[in-house]
Amino acid sequence: MEIKAKRTLVKSAPELWELADDLARLEAWMGGFVGSEGPVAIEVTERVHERTLGWRSSCAQGGAEIKVALAESGFGTSVEISAKHGGGSPAAGVALERLLDELGSPDRRPFSAG
Numbered sequence: 001m002e003i004k005a006k007r008t009l010v011k012s013a014p015e016l017w018e019l020a021d022d023l024a025r026l027e028a029w030m031g032g033f034v035g036s037e038g039p040v041a042i043e044v045t046e047r048v049h050e051r052t053l054g055w056r057s058s059c060a061q062g063g064a065e066i067k068v069a070l071a072e073s074g075f076g077t078s079v080e081i082s083a084k085h086g087g088g089s090p091a092a093g094v095a096l097e098r099l100l101d102e103l104g105s106p107d108r109r110p111f112s113a114g
Contacts, residue, residue, distance in 0.1 A: 002084045005096040009104040010076040016103055017050040020068055026055050032095035033083060034064050062086050079103060 009016065019025070027039035034040055034057060046054030046067065054067040064085040071078045081096050 001086070001092070002082065003093050003096060004080065004082045005093070005100055006078065006080040007100045007104065008073050008076045008078050009100070011104065013050045013070045013072060013077045016070055016077055016079065017053075019103055020053055021047070026053075026066075029095070029099050030055065030057050030064060030066065032098060033066060033092055034062055034085060035091045 023042075024039065026042050026044070030036075030040040030042050031038055040057050042055045042057055044053070044055045045065070046052055050070060052067065052069050054065065056065040057063060062085055064083065066081065066083045069080045069082075071080075079100060081099060083092065083096060085092055
């Protein structure tokens with residue numbers, strides 16, 4: 001099963017990149033996508049700074065894959081997520097929308113050493 005979600009968020013690509021390029025966050029998002037109660041170990045498969053981030057779970061977790069693509073778009077950044085999962089978890093579409101919600105949340109900011 002392959003699903004996609006797309007939204008323009010009012011954040012810059014560097015801001016979104018700082019949020020997304022975090023191993024613990026990627027593992028948590030994969031857990032939500034495959035319907036796990038907790039984080040799922042992942043392997044990063046693609047990383048193009050501030051543009052594309054791809055990761056996958058092990059075959060034991062269904063070999064799910066997620067890819068996030070960022071592109072400047074007017075007053076924000078277009079975020080497109082594509083995901084594949086052999087198991088077809090019913091929560092998969094909801095998990096992608098939650099991922100977009102988390103990235104777009106005004107409360108969710110990258111860590112800044114002040």
